[in-house]
Amino acid sequence: MSRAHPAGPKHGDLIGPSPLPAIPGPAAELTAGVWPVGADRDQTGTLCISGVPVTEVAERFGTPVLVMDADDLRTRARDYVRAFTDPSGRAEVTIYYAGKAFLAAAVVRWLRDEGLGMDVCSGGELACVLAAGMPANRVLFHGNNKSAAELRTALGAGVGRIVVDSHDELDRLAAIAHDEGVRAPVLIRVTLGVEAHTHEFIATAHEDQKFGFSLASGSASRAVRRAAHHPDLELIGVHSHIGSQIFVASGFEVAAQRAVGFLADLRAMDGIEIGELNLGGGMGIRYTEADEPLDIAAMGPALLQTVVAECDRRGVPVPRLAFEPGRAIVGPSTVTVYEVGTVKRRSLDGGRKRTYISVDGGMSDNIRTALYDADYTVTLANRIAPAAPELSRVVGKHCESGDIVIRDAWLPGDVVPGDLLAVAATGAYNRSMASNYNMVGRPPVVAVDGGRLRTVLRRETLTDMFHLDPGLTEPPITPTP
Numbered sequence: 501m502s503r504a505h506p507a508g509p510k511h512g513d514l515i516g517p518s519p520l521p522a523i524p525g526p527a528a529e530l531t532a533g534v535w536p537v538g539a540d541r542d543q544t545g546t547l548c549i550s551g552v553p554v555t556e557v558a559e560r561f562g563t564p565v566l567v568m569d570a571d572d573l574r575t576r577a578r579d580y581v582r583a584f585t586d587p588s589g590r591a592e593v594t595i596y597y598a599g600k601a602f603l604a605a606a607v608v609r610w611l612r613d614e615g616l617g618m619d620v621c622s623g624g625e626l627a628c629v630l631a632a633g634m635p636a637n638r639v640l641f642h643g644n645n646k647s648a649a650e651l652r653t654a655l656g657a658g659v660g661r662i663v664v665d666s667h668d669e670l671d672r673l674a675a676i677a678h679d680e681g682v683r684a685p686v687l688i689r690v691t692l693g694v695e696a697h698t699h700e701f702i703a704t705a706h707e708d709q710k711f712g713f714s715l716a717s718g719s720a721s722r723a724v725r726r727a728a729h730h731p732d733l734e735l736i737g738v739h740s741h742i743g744s745q746i747f748v749a750s751g752f753e754v755a756a757q758r759a760v761g762f763l764a765d766l767r768a769m770d771g772i773e774i775g776e777l778n779l780g781g782g783m784g785i786r787y788t789e790a791d792e793p794l795d796i797a798a799m800g801p802a803l804l805q806t807v808v809a810e811c812d813r814r815g816v817p818v819p820r821l822a823f824e825p826g827r828a829i830v831g832p833s834t835v836t837v838y839e840v841g842t843v844k845r846r847s848l849d850g851g852r853k854r855t856y857i858s859v860d861g862g863m864s865d866n867i868r869t870a871l872y873d874a875d876y877t878v879t880l881a882n883r884i885a886p887a888a889p890e891l892s893r894v895v896g897k898h899c900e901s902g903d904i905v906i907r908d909a910w911l912p913g914d915v916v917p918g919d920l921l922a923v924a925a926t927g928a929y930n931r932s933m934a935s936n937y938n939m940v941g942r943p944p945v946v947a948v949d950g951g952r953l954r955t956v957l958r959r960e961t962l963t964d965m966f967h968l969d970p971g972l973t974e975p976p977i978t979p980t981p
């Protein structure tokens with residue numbers, strides 16, 4: 501449930517009151533599962549990522565800075581591959597990392613080397629993963645409105661799968677494939693009528709959204725038939741994605757059952773055998789201690805078992821399976837480190853007080869709080885503070901009162917300008933959704949890998965931004981007489 505103002509949160513107070521988080525235990529505690537596996541504190545209380553103090557990162561790279569624990573990322577990728585390996589050997593599974601969560605060459609290469617493929621959803625993401633060295637046949641191309649140029653590029657590069665989202669796209673892709681003299685490898689994206697978000701899922705027809713072909717209306721089976729019989733298309737399989745930041749395994753289970761039912765109907769009624777079923781991504785992560793994410797080591801085997809059992813029950817061969825986690829691979833690996841610039845104490849109605857702590861980033865590096873009313877965990881990162889916690893709001897430096905990083909947090913009452921704050925679980929949909937609003941450069945991403953620091957993305961500079969504006973980079977044009 502989002503409390504965000506419908507027109508975008510213009511003023512912080514337009515957003516209704518939220519329950520305050522519980523007063524925390526010792527301020528230095530790092531909530532398990534929220535911080536990267538390599539996060540701990542040294543003797544001075546400084547937060548370290550895989551042994552490197554964030555103070556050192558801040559000194560070398562400035563703030564704000566996103567610090568990624570490379571081992572955390574690789575371990576999660578490995579855990580997914582392991583959890584989705586069918587011990588019975590009947591289901592062959594591929595994990596595609598959803599690049600929209602965060603893309604950079606280093607991440608592509610680490611995940612490629614762990615055996616994952618890549619899900620991309622624009623020509624830009626496609627170009628990035630190919631340039632970083634991901635083999636094209638391990639790339640899967642999504643999007644509800646891919647342009648003809650994007651489709652042509654994808655076919656030319658030899659991407660393994662194009663997920664077709666509409667009848668218009670089916671026509672467009674077939675025509676381009678025909679032109680190019682190739683058969684386009686396609687998955688048909690189906691809306692199964694299962695929609696899951698966090699703790700709940702709805703298993704009724706969910707027609708009122710833009711993605712995919714509807715199962716309920718028969719559009720999905722029409723699309724499959726068209727693809728199966730088209731000389732310029734090679735039907736690889738069927739795709740479904742039920743949502744994001746999901747904590748309920750039952751949503752995936754119901755989707756899997758419905759998908760297998762669809763495969764059985766296609767086989768019985770149209771004689772079409774589907775070789776691959778992609779059940780999308782959406783596995784949730786722990787942003788705060790209130791979040792209880794899925795235990796993937798248990799959920800993976802159970803879901804594979806459901807698919808195999810349902811295939812046996814419906815009399816269809818077990819298809820190859822695929823999943824597309826994004827957030828669950830990269831989200832927990834990264835923390836954002838900010839420097840505190842100002843501290844103000846405000847009195848609220850009812851005699852309460854709130855401390856406003858302004859940091860040197862904000863909605864330009866983390867739009868999720870303003871956009872989705874997302875919750876995060878923050879800690880004082882450069883020392884242990886003896887002071888009692890105060891109800892605080894961490895805000896950014898942008899010219900809007902909705903520029904909030906963390907709405908309610910308990911932070912030590914002695915936080916002062918120059919202190920560092922670290923916000924956990926910012927690896928997914930933070931840097932990838934960043935902007936340079938107010939001409940603030942997007943922050944760098946730095947990885948700690950084998951105890952050493954390396955730049956994953958450098959900081960965006962004013963020069964980068966000025967380059968887009970000919971008025972700032974080109975000599976003035978002299979008018980012709």
Ligand code: LLP
Nearest residue numbers: 598741744745781782783824825826827929
């Ligand atoms: N596959 C498809 C087809 C998707 O649309 C998505 C996400 C994923 C996989 C990966 O989902 P994940 O495992 O990361 O949840 N900006 C939002 C999330 C948007 C997700 C869009 N699609 C946020 O910050 O929460």
